[in-house]
Amino acid sequence: MQDINKLVEIVKEQFTNASEIVLTAETNFKQIDSFDSLTGMCIIVAIKDEFDKEINEEQFRSITTVEELYHLVTK
Numbered sequence: 001m002q003d004i005n006k007l008v009e010i011v012k013e014q015f016t017n018a019s020e021i022v023l024t025a026e027t028n029f030k031q032i033d034s035f036d037s038l039t040g041m042c043i044i045v046a047i048k049d050e051f052d053k054e055i056n057e058e059q060f061r062s063i064t065t066v067e068e069l070y071h072l073v074t075k
Contacts (some may be wrong), residue, residue, distance in 0.1 A: 004070045010050055011066050014042040025067040047073055 004025050012023045017034050029035060029043075044055050053073050063069050 004067065007070050007073065008066050010046050011043055011069065014039050014046055023066065025070065026065055028064045029066060030064050043069075 008023055008025060011029055012018050012021065015021055015032065015034050016039075021032055021034070023029060023032075030040075040060060044057075044060055047053055047055055047069075051073055055072060059072060063072060
């Protein structure tokens with residue numbers, strides 16, 4: 001994966017109110033009001049589908065921003 005903006009969009013699409021939120025690489029996406037455990041699971045599945053990268057729950061719990069997620073996915 002070369003572009004963090006693609007990951008920003010993928011994460012944003014997992015929110016039920018995606019058109020209403022502003023998401024950047026530095027955003028703590030877990031603090032967005034509509035974030036819940038289902039959104040988190042959808043992000044994990046989207047990463048697996050899009051990048052064929054497995055992220056476990058412990059890894060996911062350790063990150064808060066899209067940038068941190070990007071580094072996790074690209075390492």
